Amino acid sequence: xPWSRIKPDTNEPEFLSRDMHGPAMRGIAASxxxxxxxxxxxxxxxxxxxxxxxxQALSLDPGVFVMGQGVDDPSGMFxxxxxxHKRFGHERVFDTPLAETALSGIAVGAALGGMRPVxxxxxxxxxxxxxxxxxxxxxxxxYMFGGAANVPLVFWACVGRGWGSAAQHSQALQGxxxxxxxxxxxxPSTCFDAKGLMLAAIKDNNPVLIIDHRMNFKQxxxxxxxxxxxxxxxxxxxxxxxxxxxxxxxxxxxxAFLAAQELAGEGIEAEVIDPRTLRPLDEELILASVAxxxxxxxxxxxxxxxxxTAEIAAMVAEKGFASLRAPIARVANPDLPTPSGYTLEQAYxxxxxxxxxxxxxxxxxxxx
Amino acid sequence: MSLTADAKRGxxxxxxxxxxxxxxxxxxxxxxxxxxxxxxPVHLYIGQEAIATGVCAALRDDDAINSNHxxxxxxxxxxxxxxxxxxxxxxxxxxxxxxxxxxxxLVDVAHGNMGTSAIVGGGIPIGTGQGLAFRMRKLDRVSxxxxxxxxxxxGTLYESLNFALLKKLPVVYVMENNGWAVCSAxxxxxxxxxxxxxxxxxxxxxxxxxxxxxxxxxxAAQKAVERARRGEGPSFxxxxxxxxxxHAGCVTQDxxxxxxxxxxxAWRKRCPVCAYQAKLLAEGVLDGQALAQxxxxxxxxxxxxxxxxxxxxxxxxxxxxxxxxxx
Numbered sequence: 011x012p013w014s015r016i017k018p019d020t021n022e023p024e025f026l027s028r029d030m031h032g033p034a035m036r037g038i039a040a041s042x043x044x045x046x047x048x049x050x051x052x053x054x055x056x057x058x059x060x061x062x063x064x065x066q067a068l069s070l071d072p073g074v075f076v077m078g079q080g081v082d083d084p085s086g087m088f089x090x091x092x093x094x095h096k097r098f099g100h101e102r103v104f105d106t107p108l109a110e111t112a113l114s115g116i117a118v119g120a121a122l123g124g125m126r127p128v129x130x131x132x133x134x135x136x137x138x139x140x141x142x143x144x145x146x147x148x149x150x151x152x153y154m155f156g157g158a159a160n161v162p163l164v165f166w167a168c169v170g171r172g173w174g175s176a177a178q179h180s181q182a183l184q185g186x187x188x189x190x191x192x193x194x195x196x197x198p199s200t201c202f203d204a205k206g207l208m209l210a211a212i213k214d215n216n217p218v219l220i221i222d223h224r225m226n227f228k229q230x231x232x233x234x235x236x237x238x239x240x241x242x243x244x245x246x247x248x249x250x251x252x253x254x255x256x257x258x259x260x261x262x263x264x265x266a267f268l269a270a271q272e273l274a275g276e277g278i279e280a281e282v283i284d285p286r287t288l289r290p291l292d293e294e295l296i297l298a299s300v301a302x303x304x305x306x307x308x309x310x311x312x313x314x315x316x317x318x319t320a321e322i323a324a325m326v327a328e329k330g331f332a333s334l335r336a337p338i339a340r341v342a343n344p345d346l347p348t349p350s351g352y353t354l355e356q357a358y359x360x361x362x363x364x365x366x367x368x369x370x371x372x373x374x375x376x377x378x
Numbered sequence: 379m380s381l382t383a384d385a386k387r388g389x390x391x392x393x394x395x396x397x398x399x400x401x402x403x404x405x406x407x408x409x410x411x412x413x414x415x416x417x418x419p420v421h422l423y424i425g426q427e428a429i430a431t432g433v434c435a436a437l438r439d440d441d442a443i444n445s446n447h448x449x450x451x452x453x454x455x456x457x458x459x460x461x462x463x464x465x466x467x468x469x470x471x472x473x474x475x476x477x478x479x480x481x482x483x484l485v486d487v488a489h490g491n492m493g494t495s496a497i498v499g500g501g502i503p504i505g506t507g508q509g510l511a512f513r514m515r516k517l518d519r520v521s522x523x524x525x526x527x528x529x530x531x532x533g534t535l536y537e538s539l540n541f542a543l544l545k546k547l548p549v550v551y552v553m554e555n556n557g558w559a560v561c562s563a564x565x566x567x568x569x570x571x572x573x574x575x576x577x578x579x580x581x582x583x584x585x586x587x588x589x590x591x592x593x594x595x596x597x598a599a600q601k602a603v604e605r606a607r608r609g610e611g612p613s614f615x616x617x618x619x620x621x622x623x624x625h626a627g628c629v630t631q632d633x634x635x636x637x638x639x640x641x642x643x644a645w646r647k648r649c650p651v652c653a654y655q656a657k658l659l660a661e662g663v664l665d666g667q668a669l670a671q672x673x674x675x676x677x678x679x680x681x682x683x684x685x686x687x688x689x690x691x692x693x694x695x696x697x698x699x700x701x702x703x704x705x
Contacts, residue, residue: 112537119507156476160704
């Protein structure tokens with residue numbers, strides 16, 4: 011098994027805020043050279059980290075292949091798949107017809123036939139066309155046949171927030187997929203995890219969905235060159251604090267981190283948790299943190315109703331109610347389709363300031 | 379068939395045996411279904427036996443099949459174990475899917491049956507993907523997809539055919555046009571009798587044949603399978619047949635009034651099992667004694683399978699959380 015040769019269960023040494031893309035950090039990040047050697051890793055872009063994971067997986071295992079609309083485009087999926095077809099050939103890195111329903115089933119079938127497909131979808135919105143194969147087939151196969159067959163495949167989609175992408179090109183649909191037993195669901199937030207979680211997803215013997223975010227692609231970060239996996243189902247504490255637990259996903263980890271840094275000046279120490287995988291969810295980590303802080307703010311890039319924040323809030327209410335000293339607060343997008351115009355977009359999307367106010371309100375009972 | 383006379387007779391006897399076995403298993407399920415021991419929706423294959431039989435006779439053990447909710451015939455024709463199938467219908471731990479799948483979700487990995495989908499049209503791309511895997515792994519294995527005229531309503535068929543042609547995949551699409559999707563006639567759903575034409579772009583090897591004649595089915599399948607093995611791409615075979623029983627359950631559970639009893643009667647007279655049996659007896663391929671022996675062996679096997687199923691343990695609450703993920 012070629013996958014035994016790669017470094018397992020690796021965690022990022024520390025959360026490097028200066029790598030992130032928040033407004034306060036942008037100036038610092040811009041001054042960092044592209045491939046500066048830093049310690050065990052190099053400072054590379056998020057796209058380069060993902061690309062390196064795919065490249066290493068393709069080298070490591072002849073069963074791995076990459077498919078999807080535009081994976082061999084010059085831009086290569088925000089750069090994540092750029093030039094892979096030149097190195098590994100069109101047999102293993104190929105463009106697909108615009109037929110997400112069947113192509114998703116073809117990926118499932120290829121997995122059953124002994125391959126490890128990685129299927130790139132430009133946007134989660136298009137995953138709705140793949141829903142039948144993801145939910146009715148891939149997620150069911152191992153259980154429905156009593157473990158006789160399994161489907162090792164990775165679906166990847168990138169939320170396209172901003173630039174007027176509007177209602178059908180910017181949906182963050184992780185709440186829908188988190189609902190489905192049999193799927194693993196990943197939302198990376200750093201360059202290090204983009205690589206390690208991608209390799210972990212490809213190595214996994216089950217269907218794994220990675221929901222990425224266009225905002226993540228603005229980052230540079232420290233990434234070791236050797237192949238490694240980040241454990242699925244294990245979250246990390248990005249910032250320790252005693253007053254309030256903040257669970258945030260995807261690029262909101264950065265926003266939560268910056269909000270927490272800001273509040274430190276006001277004497278509030280927030281603990282920021284990045285679950286990294288939403289399914290399986292690292293419940294222990296969240297509950298242990300809430301047991302310490304007594305307060306919880308949950309931040310998600312998707313809608314509020316029936317979504318990720320609702321699920322995590324319910325989990326903590328069920329299993330950690332005795333620890334809570336204040337009502338749980340949720341920071342998520344309003345229950346509306348995404349508008350296109352930039353003034354409306356600005357009103358629609360939540361971010362650092364909303365998180366800061368939510369923490370303040372949770373800790374002091376007032377958001378101002 | 380380009381076989382020696384002996385080999386041809388051997389094949390004919392084997393195909394009749396397979397058809398008889400499928401028929402008798404279906405009849406026994408039908409006759410015992412109202413006892414309420416098989417608590418799973420059964421979709422019986424009576425009247426369509428020649429198709430699974432003829433196609434699977436052209437396949438190797440390591441070729442793949444992808445089937446659908448009406449899958450008993452495909453499972454058995456490909457070599458599936460009858461005990462494991464009956465145990466699955468009785469919801470037992472010894473079932474092929476350990477009681478997690480039921481009648482619509484049979485699996486037999488050893489014979490290339492990687493599991494059947496009950497979402498109409500859902501198995502078509504999966505079978506196509508298995509063909510892609512065989513091609514990428516440079517194996518000379520072939521993937522066969524069985525689907526009905528109902529699945530030919532679904533877009534997955536046309537999306538899959540396009541991709542299979544584009545990549546010249548070793549896939550054989552076998553459409554079993556049995557005239558009905560639940561209670562909707564093919565003519566009420568398709569704009570004319572045109573599935574065959576829709577499934578027949580220029581470069582696709584295709585045939586529309588009498589699906590009740592196992593030798594015609596075998597010949598068409600053999601040609602398609604050989605093309606696929608040689609790397610010449612996919613084929614599409616439309617087999618015209620008829621669903622003698624209702625969509626699901628036993629005879630008395632078929633709602634009345636949606637189809638003309640005379641239509642059913644006319645197709646009963648064209649029963650593929652009876653016709654093939656009569657043909658082989660008339661041609662002297664087998665005699666009455668051999669046929670009687672085959673019937674009694676099949677009856678004994680079915681008795682034993684029902685006994686096995688009834689005596690097998692049921693899964694318990696302790697099994698509920700097993701198998702969600704593969705380690």
